[in-house]
Amino acid sequence: MTKEQVGIEELIEKKIADAYKEKFPVSRQHHEKLINYIPGGATRSLSYFKPYPIHIDYGQGAWVFTHEGHKLLDVTNAYGAIVHGHGDPDIVKAVQEGIARGSQYSTPTDGQYKLAKLLCERIPGFDRVRFVNSGTEATLFALRTARAYTGKDKILKMSGGFHGTHDCVAASTKKNVITAGIPKGMTEDMLEVPFNDFEAFEKAVKENSDELAAVIMEPFLGAGGVVLPKPGYLEHARKVTAKNNVLLIFDEIFSYRVNTGGCQKLYGVTPDLTTVGKVVGGGLPIGVFGGKKEIMNIFCHEKTSKPLYHSGTFNGYETVMQAGYAALSKYDEAKVAYINSLGDQLQNGLLKSFENNGLNIQSNQIGSLLNMHFVNEPVTTAEQVLESEEQLHTLMHLSLLNKGIFTIPRGLFILSTAMTKDEIDLLTGKIDETLKELLPLIEEKYNHLLL
Numbered sequence: 001m002t003k004e005q006v007g008i009e010e011l012i013e014k015k016i017a018d019a020y021k022e023k024f025p026v027s028r029q030h031h032e033k034l035i036n037y038i039p040g041g042a043t044r045s046l047s048y049f050k051p052y053p054i055h056i057d058y059g060q061g062a063w064v065f066t067h068e069g070h071k072l073l074d075v076t077n078a079y080g081a082i083v084h085g086h087g088d089p090d091i092v093k094a095v096q097e098g099i100a101r102g103s104q105y106s107t108p109t110d111g112q113y114k115l116a117k118l119l120c121e122r123i124p125g126f127d128r129v130r131f132v133n134s135g136t137e138a139t140l141f142a143l144r145t146a147r148a149y150t151g152k153d154k155i156l157k158m159s160g161g162f163h164g165t166h167d168c169v170a171a172s173t174k175k176n177v178i179t180a181g182i183p184k185g186m187t188e189d190m191l192e193v194p195f196n197d198f199e200a201f202e203k204a205v206k207e208n209s210d211e212l213a214a215v216i217m218e219p220f221l222g223a224g225g226v227v228l229p230k231p232g233y234l235e236h237a238r239k240v241t242a243k244n245n246v247l248l249i250f251d252e253i254f255s256y257r258v259n260t261g262g263c264q265k266l267y268g269v270t271p272d273l274t275t276v277g278k279v280v281g282g283g284l285p286i287g288v289f290g291g292k293k294e295i296m297n298i299f300c301h302e303k304t305s306k307p308l309y310h311s312g313t314f315n316g317y318e319t320v321m322q323a324g325y326a327a328l329s330k331y332d333e334a335k336v337a338y339i340n341s342l343g344d345q346l347q348n349g350l351l352k353s354f355e356n357n358g359l360n361i362q363s364n365q366i367g368s369l370l371n372m373h374f375v376n377e378p379v380t381t382a383e384q385v386l387e388s389e390e391q392l393h394t395l396m397h398l399s400l401l402n403k404g405i406f407t408i409p410r411g412l413f414i415l416s417t418a419m420t421k422d423e424i425d426l427l428t429g430k431i432d433e434t435l436k437e438l439l440p441l442i443e444e445k446y447n448h449l450l451l
């Protein structure tokens, strides 16, 4: 590295970090109080970033407000759980009216009926569903269901696929994910193939079919970088699993929002089991797993002498059911088309900005989800996502906060229906400004990203 490089790098890093510290001093005070009680000052790994995370006071529509009083455009939307923005009046009304009548009972409820019916009517892979409290629990039970139903133990997943944090799926190829504490036995029945590799998929399924209960996959890698399936990949997965007597599970916890029936409806590929979460709880904690009637009836108390056991104090929590029903009722075809058009607008704006700035970098988008990658070729694998230049992501994230835009550090943007074209223009403009700010560093240190 030359002296000049260090100069530019240090200058840009310092300028951005100083501006951040100057803009968010109260967040720093809150962080310093919190670290006395929560290690590192964050109760989920992802919400921490250096030098310290912002602390949000409240949210309203497309915006969040920090304790400093800064108004930031929220493009994280609770990692995808919020789709109608903060404090959506219909969801608030459903929660307030619901909770006033009691929040949870020890019986089946009307809220469970309404949300289960809506989900089964919309999502092709759902004949029957069961409710849990997080996406992690939903994939855990989808795997248990598949293993119990088939009597087989092995599960195949995609490298770069994210299915939550329970032991057998937490081990991941992602950078920085430490999986100490997971006993070897939990993962010895887990197989992994690269996403979008047709041959590796077929080979792994064929060779292990006697022991393989299921394949679990996201229709596109979500948290793993919005990596879309190559044409025919999902169809291939369906065909190969069916032929080899292996169940196919689509984890649509992140991807559901792209269509009223999830990606499975969009791509016309119906799995045996499906998990959803995030938006289907209207911003409250939820997970749902379900699938074909003949499989899900393994839980049926009426028709099975020994139904598979599945309990949970908060399963089907009535207030969550009401919030989810309110959120999904207004997340209809028209709303999905609207939010997806905002995603298209963002994608078009960014592609123009990359070109105008002479940059050969990538933006992967589907509907209201978009991930930028500092990589100089189209990103179709999880391995390429790991190659994206981390320093540029870190600087872009802080710099956008300085400009009033709250994003996910690794370049993931999640939109809400509370946004309009104006917010997308604002967002595109601020990303463009940030790229211009980083350009001297890119020219010096990352010139493989130049056109």
Ligand SMILES: Cc1ncc(COP(=O)(O)O)c(C=O)c1O
Pocket (backbone or CB within 6 Å): 079, 134, 135, 136, 137, 139, 162, 163, 164, 165, 218, 222, 223, 251, 252, 253, 254, 255, 277, 278, 286, 287
């Ligand atoms: C595809 C997918 N599966 C599972 C999960 C885990 O969900 P939760 O964070 O609600 O446990 C996530 C969360 O980001 C996800 O994106």
